[in-house]
Structure formats: C-alpha cells, structure tokens
Amino acid sequence: MHDDPDHHHHDHDGHHHHGEMSELSETEIRVRALESLLVEKGYVESATVDTLVELYETKIGPRNGARVVARAWVDEHFRQRLLSDGTKAIAELGMGGRGGEHMIIVENTPEIHNLIVCTLCSCYPWPVLGLPPVWYKSAPYRSRAIIDPRGVLADFGVVLPDATKIRVWDSNSELRYLVLPMRPAGSAGLNEDELAALVTRNSMIGTGLALDPKALAT
Amino acid sequence: MIRQVDDALPLPHLPRDEDGPVFTAPWQAQAFAMAMALRDRGVFTWEEWGQRLNAEIAKAQAGGDPDHGDTYYRHWLAALEGLAIEKGTMGSGELADRRAAWDRAARATPHGQPIVLGAETGPAHD
Numbered sequence: 502m503h504d505d506p507d508h509h510h511h512d513h514d515g516h517h518h519h520g521e522m523s524e525l526s527e528t529e530i531r532v533r534a535l536e537s538l539l540v541e542k543g544y545v546e547s548a549t550v551d552t553l554v555e556l557y558e559t560k561i562g563p564r565n566g567a568r569v570v571a572r573a574w575v576d577e578h579f580r581q582r583l584l585s586d587g588t589k590a591i592a593e594l595g596m597g598g599r600g601g602e603h604m605i606i607v608e609n610t611p612e613i614h615n616l617i618v619c620t621l622c623s624c625y626p627w628p629v630l631g632l633p634p635v636w637y638k639s640a641p642y643r644s645r646a647i648i649d650p651r652g653v654l655a656d657f658g659v660v661l662p663d664a665t666k667i668r669v670w671d672s673n674s675e676l677r678y679l680v681l682p683m684r685p686a687g688s689a690g691l692n693e694d695e696l697a698a699l700v701t702r703n704s705m706i707g708t709g710l711a712l713d714p715k716a717l718a719t
Numbered sequence: 720m721i722r723q724v725d726d727a728l729p730l731p732h733l734p735r736d737e738d739g740p741v742f743t744a745p746w747q748a749q750a751f752a753m754a755m756a757l758r759d760r761g762v763f764t765w766e767e768w769g770q771r772l773n774a775e776i777a778k779a780q781a782g783g784d785p786d787h788g789d790t791y792y793r794h795w796l797a798a799l800e801g802l803a804i805e806k807g808t809m810g811s812g813e814l815a816d817r818r819a820a821w822d823r824a825a826r827a828t829p830h831g832q833p834i835v836l837g838a839e840t841g842p843a844h845d
Contacts, residue, residue, distance in 0.1 A: 521830045522826050524825055525821060530821045533821045534820075535803065537821075549752075632751070673769065
C-alpha cells in the first residue's frame, strides 16, 4: 500500500516494474534540504523538530484554552488573575511558552463581544489554541474582521444583540489575545471538565459562543 | 492541582476543524517546527519572523495568490528559507546544491524505501 501522495503512476504495459524509483515533490525537496542543512550546522536538532511536530499535532490544541476558560468560570480568583496577567495565570495551569509570551485575555460580557484577528501575518496563541484554522489565515477573514466584524460573525452564525458592542483585537508578534467567552445559561450544575467541553475553539477566537449545555446533552 | 482532562477528552491524532486537518501534509508541520526551533535558538525574533512572513504573503498576493489560507505554509516556507539565508545559517548556493542532492537521492531510491542523502553515490542494493 502506498501512502506517498506524490507517487507517480507510469505506464508499464500492465506489469509491475520492480525497480520503480521514488520522487519527491519540489516542496518536499525544499523542506528536506533546509532541515538537513540546519541539522548539519547545529542550528536545529532533528529530534527537536520531530518533538515539536508531535507536540503540535497531538498534544497542544484548543482543549488547553478550554481548560483555562473553564477554570476562570468556576474560580473567581483565577478569573481575576487571568484578566490582570494572562501569561502568568495560564502558566499556573502548566501551559505557555512559544507564541504565548504575552497573553492578554479579553472578556465577553453582555455589553462587549471580543473578536481576535491578526491582520499582519496570522499570529495566534499557539500554546492555548494549537494551530490556527485555515480561515483564520485567509485574507478575507483578516481584512473583513476589521472592516465588518458583525458581518463576519453572521457568517459564523453568531448574531448578537444590537446593543452589544464588538471590539476587534489585532494580534501581533508581541501580543496574543484569547477571548474569555460568557458562561452559558443553564451550566450552573456542571463541573469543570463538563464546562470545558462547552468551550469551542471559535468561542475563544470570538467567532463563536460557548455551547449551550442543553444542545450538548441531546 | 492540574487534572488530567486530556484523558477524559481524547484528542484525535490531528487537530481538525470544519476545514479539515490543520496540517495537510507532513512538510507543513516540519516547516512550522523549524521556525519554532530557529526562533528558540535566537536565530531570529518573532518580530522579524512576522515581518518576513507578512512580506511573503504580500508578495504572493501581488502575484495573484487569492490567499484563502491553503497556500499559507508555502509562504511560511519561503519566509523560513529567506530568513535562514539572511541570518547567515547557510548560503543560497549551498541550499540549491542540497535540493539537487535530495532530488538525486529520491530518484536513486526504490519506491517505498526511506530516502536518504548519499543514496545516489552507491548502487541501490536490497
């Protein structure tokens, strides 16, 4: 079974050519060339790259951010620490580091809804949200979030009361934002893990709301 | 104090969203990780990285790339190559030679076997 997407099928007149050779795409060649030189010259350890790949593929994801939000919902002191120094409060939960050096947590209220974008280059709070979704990196989102945030929210199926103001936060290489969504109604009896399950990635970017516990139960 | 919620909420192998996996090919993850590693080594700062990536994206847009997010890691790779050379970690000629070497190595490796540098210098046994 071939799992190489760049495997090229050649015409061998119906019989298998035993000595068929490999081929790498131009992009794969570029990545291999860069990595092998960086490893050889001691700038990068091959193991480091592998570890980072594994870390971001399997260990770091929006669940990290959901744990932060759920803790803030159940622990008022943590919530206050989170809003006054996001980086430090997140470190309490054993998260942080790359791409999250300066975390600012912006809290949604009935009056204010926060939306995060990076107009420059798709900066993203990796340690708490993992890797950015494709649309976050797209030019239409990056430009429209600033010009027409209410329209962008509508595209995501989020309709807010007219009285709710929308505040857009433009991330950059120094500052990363995370939205603290409003705790949904009807979630009073839930424990922290159950609450975390209501926190979607989009609710922490501001393109969504936390899930309704009733909707989740059905 | 930190509970292992990871056990209660098993993550799929790749983080996915409505648009599919966040990485669509292994090379994207490698390019991502290399940028992290070089930044950790102090080869460049996040600010330099952001500027470079932005410049690559702007260049691609000027060249007609609709920039819907699917070409993002191409821009990422171009920024990485550019900064790696600019910061003196390698020469551009050296990089070009190395690409050619990988291409030769692949073509000298029977399909399904791991491709290693130097494979083209000896006969392909096995």
